[in-house]
Amino acid sequence: MTTSRRQFLAGLLATGLVPTPTWADAGSPQFLSAAALTDGRYVLCGIGAGQNILFQIPLPARGHAAAAHPTRPEAVAFARRPGTFAIVIDCLSGKPKATMTAPEGRHFYGHGAFSSDGQWLFTTENDYEAGQGRVGVWDVPAGYVRVDEFASGGVGPHDVKRLPGTETLVIANGGIDTHPDSGRAKLNIATMAPNLSYVRNGQLIETVALDPSLHKNSIRHLDVSASGVVAFGMQWQGGGDVSVLAGMHQLGGQAELLTAPADQLRDMRGYVGSISFSPDAALVATTSPVGGVVQIYDVDGKALMQRVTAADAGGVAACDAGFIITTGFGELGQIDQGELRLAKMAELAWDNHIVPVGV
Amino acid sequence: MRPLLFACAVTLAVGPAAARPISELTADAVNNHVLPGYKRLAERSQVLADVAQSDCVSGSPQLRAAYGDAFDAWVGVSHLRFGPSERDDRAYALAFWPDSRAVTPKTLAAMIASEDDIAQNPDDYADVSIAARGFYALEFLLYDDTIAVAGTDAYRCTLIRTVTGDIAALTDAIEDDWTGSYADQLLNPSPDGIYHTEEEAAQEMFKAVSTGLEFVGDTRLGRPLGTFDRPRASRAEARRSGRSARHVELSLAALRDLATRLAGDDAALATNLTNAFDRAQSRAEQLDDPVFAGVDDPMTRFEIEVVQQNVSAIRTVVRNELGPKLGVIAGFNALDGD
Numbered sequence: 001m002t003t004s005r006r007q008f009l010a011g012l013l014a015t016g017l018v019p020t021p022t023w024a025d026a027g028s029p030q031f032l033s034a035a036a037l038t039d040g041r042y043v044l045c046g047i048g049a050g051q052n053i054l055f056q057i058p059l060p061a062r063g064h065a066a067a068a069h070p071t072r073p074e075a076v077a078f079a080r081r082p083g084t085f086a087i088v089i090d091c092l093s094g095k096p097k098a099t100m101t102a103p104e105g106r107h108f109y110g111h112g113a114f115s116s117d118g119q120w121l122f123t124t125e126n127d128y129e130a131g132q133g134r135v136g137v138w139d140v141p142a143g144y145v146r147v148d149e150f151a152s153g154g155v156g157p158h159d160v161k162r163l164p165g166t167e168t169l170v171i172a173n174g175g176i177d178t179h180p181d182s183g184r185a186k187l188n189i190a191t192m193a194p195n196l197s198y199v200r201n202g203q204l205i206e207t208v209a210l211d212p213s214l215h216k217n218s219i220r221h222l223d224v225s226a227s228g229v230v231a232f233g234m235q236w237q238g239g240g241d242v243s244v245l246a247g248m249h250q251l252g253g254q255a256e257l258l259t260a261p262a263d264q265l266r267d268m269r270g271y272v273g274s275i276s277f278s279p280d281a282a283l284v285a286t287t288s289p290v291g292g293v294v295q296i297y298d299v300d301g302k303a304l305m306q307r308v309t310a311a312d313a314g315g316v317a318a319c320d321a322g323f324i325i326t327t328g329f330g331e332l333g334q335i336d337q338g339e340l341r342l343a344k345m346a347e348l349a350w351d352n353h354i355v356p357v358g359v
Numbered sequence: 360m361r362p363l364l365f366a367c368a369v370t371l372a373v374g375p376a377a378a379r380p381i382s383e384l385t386a387d388a389v390n391n392h393v394l395p396g397y398k399r400l401a402e403r404s405q406v407l408a409d410v411a412q413s414d415c416v417s418g419s420p421q422l423r424a425a426y427g428d429a430f431d432a433w434v435g436v437s438h439l440r441f442g443p444s445e446r447d448d449r450a451y452a453l454a455f456w457p458d459s460r461a462v463t464p465k466t467l468a469a470m471i472a473s474e475d476d477i478a479q480n481p482d483d484y485a486d487v488s489i490a491a492r493g494f495y496a497l498e499f500l501l502y503d504d505t506i507a508v509a510g511t512d513a514y515r516c517t518l519i520r521t522v523t524g525d526i527a528a529l530t531d532a533i534e535d536d537w538t539g540s541y542a543d544q545l546l547n548p549s550p551d552g553i554y555h556t557e558e559e560a561a562q563e564m565f566k567a568v569s570t571g572l573e574f575v576g577d578t579r580l581g582r583p584l585g586t587f588d589r590p591r592a593s594r595a596e597a598r599r600s601g602r603s604a605r606h607v608e609l610s611l612a613a614l615r616d617l618a619t620r621l622a623g624d625d626a627a628l629a630t631n632l633t634n635a636f637d638r639a640q641s642r643a644e645q646l647d648d649p650v651f652a653g654v655d656d657p658m659t660r661f662e663i664e665v666v667q668q669n670v671s672a673i674r675t676v677v678r679n680e681l682g683p684k685l686g687v688i689a690g691f692n693a694l695d696g697d
Contacts, residue, residue: 036691064697080697110697131460158697179459181585181594183577187459190448190489239445240553266555273696289692312690328691349691 023357026073026091027054030358033315033326034063034077034351044077046091047354051324051332053346057094059087064110065159068357069140070118076100076144078123080351082107082180086123088144098144105129106136106149107180111159114140115167122169124157125149131177131187133157135169135199153197153204155188159222161230163198168205168251170230171197174218176237189237194219196232198251208255210247217242221274221353225281229299231258233272233286241265245272246286246297258284258297260304267293267307274353276316276323285323285335287313289352294325294335308340315354326350379623381685382546382557387620388564389545393439394537396613400432401527401534408520408527415516417500417507422519423600426501429526430494430602434609438571438617441563442544442553443536449529452485453493456596457582462490464506467499471510471518478517481524493529495597497522502599558686564621565685569677571614576670579607583651584663590654598650607666608643611636614673621681628680635676639669 023029029046035056036042042062046054057077064080073091084107088098102108102125112123121138133152139145154173161170175194177187186192193215198206210217216238223231229250236242245268246258268288275286283305284297289312298305312328321336328349333342403425410425433453436444444450455463466488470478477483490496499506500519509515541553545563548554554563578596583603585591595603615636622628643666646653653659678694 129460179457181582181591182457182459183581185457185574185578187457190451239442271696273692289690289696292690292693312692314692314696328693352692352697 023073029054031354032066032075033354035348038347057089065353066355067112078108078110081109100144109158113160113162124160128179150202154195158220161222161224163228164226168200172219172222174220223276225277231275231284233275236270242270267291273314274316279318285316287316289314314352317354317356326354381561384621384623385560389542392617396436397534397537401530403429403432404527404530408523411520411523415519434606435613438567442541443533452489455490456495463496466491467506474514478521484521484525498600561685568618572674575610580667583654592652592654595651601649603650611640631676635673642666
């Protein structure tokens with residue numbers, strides 16, 4: 001049914017006879033995730049409510065995260081850093097619709113967010129000669145045309161999210177300076193200073209940094225709750241064990257750390273790959289592909305509640321039952337009532353992030 | 360049933376029992392690779408500091424020779440970036456490179472122009488920007504057309520003595536920590552220690568091999584290679600002292616030594632490592648291009664690209680064969696996350 005409707009619509013679209021298509025016309029994918037196929041090709045996949053793969057669209061190189069347009073069945077698949085392309089994909093036809101190229105002197109970090117009306121797309125970028133983070137602004141109706149940019153509020157911006165119901169962006173400035181002429185070599189670990197920055201209308205409105213003793217804890221990935229609470233996951237760049245890898249913050253408030261017993265935190269190997277609130281925002285899940293662990297924190301108690309083992313766990317997002325998880329071994333599944341149920345979906349490796357559609 | 364039982368018995372007797380335990384592999388790597396490497400670095404750095412006390416002219420052959428010896432020793436351990444080298448950012452202070460925005464020459468030039476008093480002794484010097492410390496800063500003071508003749512001879516002499524003294528202090532501190540307790544931590548993992556299990560200790564050594572190879576391929580070779588349309592010979596490592604290709608050769612030799620020790624008595628793996636390293640090292644030796652000036656010319660550029668591809672081939676053997684042997688699961692995201 002879905003396929004025939006898609007084909008039908010795609011046919012009609014070609015004639016210009018239908019009203020604006022929606023995500024329902026693309027089979028109502030709930031999630032997007034980049035993946036690597038066993039033959040070395042890269043794709044972006046749409047994943048349905050039943051955790052089935054609805055579509056699989058080729059990418060020219062390894063992807064990272066994706067951004068789903070709030071209403072139109074369009075997704076932007078970003079190259080992983082220091083990539084300079086992003087592909088806008090029409091999820092009805094499965095065909096690329098536009099290619100975004102980072103301007104001279106910039107590269108993408110792999111994440112982006114739409115304005116609430118879907119008119120603008122914001123992308124985290126590196127002004128690598130200056131070593132400063134930028135946010136690129138793209139005009140969506142004009143065909144994803146670059147129109148502006150503003151400061152990200154720090155160095156090495158990675159994830160960016162929009163606070164629900166607002167046009168305020170929250171940016172994870174990871175703090176790590178890189179330059180494409182040195183690949184992914186980290187240039188400033190000794191002096192890095194990550195932060196969480198909030199930007200409205202291109203203006204920095206608030207910056208949050210943790211204690212100086214945590215300056216080597218790169219604030220990397222974000223999720224936001226419906227009420228605007230930001231959960232952030234970190235990656236430790238210092239020696240030895242780290243004391244914390246996740247925290248929460250709300251605009252105007254103080255950062256609060258999500259704590260775990262030392263031996264359990266150690267299982268994460270200093271690395272949070274993805275972070276997500278549960279649907280009711282009572283829980284926060286963090287993944288560590290390096291540690292092969294997913295940890296779930298209780299938001300009220302700000303403390304670790306449980307952990308599950310999942311080799312190469314990368315993506316995590318909220319789903320009806322709790323959390324949906326993806327792994328580099330091609331597994332996809334959910335954590336429901338504390339139980340992890342993973343199943344091999346296909347001969348592919350899910351890349352770092354699974355991104356909800358319609359957020 | 361009988362043949363099956365027999366087969367199992369054979370597997371048990373010959374399989375695991377024949378392989379050296381993982382703790383022995385780590386011990387071999389620590390005792391015969393890491394400790395001698397850092398000892399050599401500390402000794403040669405002290406010699407360098409001593410030579411600078413008696414001879415601080417940038418063009419002095421004795422000073423340059425002592426510099427070359429100490430820098431060689433650094434390159435030989437530059438893949439061992441964990442524990443003592445990372446305490447107080449010592450390794451960053453010894454080796455501020457790549458320097459994509461030329462902070463090192465800018466900082467040194469400013470210091471020389473103002474004759475900043477902080478360069479009067481190594482203790483104070485520990486507070487200056489790491490870009491002005493270590494082997495790469497010293498290269499500018501000894502070899503750069505501008506920095507090595509900037510300001511007064513007297514101030515530059517002081518600066519050279521101070522930078523070498525600082526290098527000696529840093530390398531001495533690293534060696535002290537290694538011999539003092541860190542080697543024990545790796546050799547005797549315990550639930551209260553830095554390494555909880557023998558596998559964790561072995562995996563630290565594995566990580567050194569894999570990140571070291573990545574640095575050789577992506578940075579030591581990748582930086583000057585740039586892209587075909589935009590090669591960047593001027594970004595070759597330590598090109599002022601003519602050491603770019605030498606660093607590739609020295610690091611490959613060091614990485615080979617460590618990888619081979621970790622392979623232990625696994626003959627098939629040892630052969631694959633030997634073949635992969637042989638190819639890369641012989642190609643690197645044949646280049647005859649000390650500063651990778653050939654990246655600009657399509658023909659000679661190709662030769663340098665081949666070395667880079669050969670390094671990638673070593674990485675594949677290390678990832679697919681050495682990793683699993685040491686219990687490193689090659690997950691797609693774990694290997695190369697973001």
